Amino acid sequence: MDLTVYTCHIVAVMDFSMSAKAQDYHDRLTDFMTESVFPAEESYHAYRAEAGPDDHTVPPVVEELKKLAKARGLWNLFLPSESGLSNLEYAPLAELTGWSMEIAPEATNCAAPDTGNMETLHLFATEEQRKQWLEPLLAGEIRSAFAMTEPAVASSDARNIETTMLRDGDDYVINGRKWWITGAADPRCKILIVMGRTNPDGPSHRQQSMILVPADTPGVDIQRSLPVFGWQDQHGHCEIVFDNVRVPASNLLDEEGSGFAIAQARLGPGRIHHCMRAIGAAERALALMIDRVQTRIAFGKPLAEQGVVREAIAKSRNEIEQTRLLCHKAAWTIDQQGNKSKDAQLLVAQIKAVAPQMACDVIDRAIQVHGGAGVCDDFPLARLYSWHRAMRLFDGPDEVHMRTIARAELGREKSAMATAASRQSDTAASRQSNPAASRQSETAVTG
Missing domain, CATH: 2.40.110.10 (Butyryl-CoA Dehydrogenase, subunit A, domain 2)
Incomplete structure (x- = not known):
């Protein structure tokens, strides 16, 4: 998809289509998800249930998946210096891992907080620090x-x-x-x-x-x-x-x-990676919603034939697509300008405010059509919701990002169109404050 943006007579073409390299990764990662990750979810959760909440050892299936991902070249995809992928190329790959958020990101060594820490060490660590800590993190050993x-x-x-x-x-x-x-x-x-x-x-x-x-x-x-x-x-x-x-x-x-500068450098990419995965989680919730409403009968017909359910599906699709476009625009801007640019920081704030809320909304609708099944562990929806509701707090709460966005809008230099519109508003306000003068002016004009 090509989007052309015209600003101050400068034309920039945003091409969001997948490169051949990204498409190859996408195909291989899709196969890995469907052939290996999804079948492993049952084993993962069975191990966690048996171990109990206080046991934080990793289920063995994750280490098995890490070996498979390494062998398939699906490793450290988040870090351009390792994978050769741009942020825009990585976005649809991170989205795929969001379908199985508890397993896939770690299986490909793309899980937070390690990703942010690896980027921090890559950017700011000494050679000795990199050797001691970055190398084993990149290898997935710690x-x-x-x-x-x-x-x-x-x-x-x-x-x-x-x-x-x-x-x-x-x-x-x-x-x-x-x-x-x-x-x-x-x-x-x-x-x-x-x-x-x-x-x-x-x-x-x-x-x-x-x-x-x-x-x-x-x-x-x-x-x-x-x-x-x-x-x-x-x-x-x-x-x-x-x-x-x-x-x-x-x-x-x-x-x-x-420390403050390092935090800003660290959190920018981390925030957008979370948003990429949130889109994947929303896609899984929508897929589960669609499957449910086509097979569940209520009041004599499938839920899919109920108008309110169709509206929920349509809203969910619209919101996912809108969020994906904003996420890709933010990723493209980081690639073009770096994550420290004002444009990139503003777009990251926007997507961080939008993506978790969108995911919560889509997942909530999916829970609703699943009824009681939606809030129990038979489906992943309750876990998906809890994570993405928490996401509205971590890496900066929604309110902080909205404040950033509003401040940028209020401080933005007015375009010619906005200036003209302001003049019209000033004229209208003047008329409202002095109706008599306004009538005299109109009479003089029509005289």
């Missing part, structure tokens, strides 16, 4: 976590973070409490990227830094794994206390005061 959010403050504004990381000779000493630290309960989690204050008295955007903390460092106390709507994630979403945790100063990422 897992990692990103420790930023805190229970005591509104962490959507990183300037609020209270955890301290103070220099003491050749070390940094870390004290603080973090929560919703995804992945930290998994026994394979070996490294945490921790954000905290190294200079509490500095400028607001230069107070924070990031540092590498091995998970087995003394003083790292994982207190609990938080459930989401009653479900325990296999990797865990943990509350962690850092009690006088001492790590070498050489573990610092980049330089002191760069």
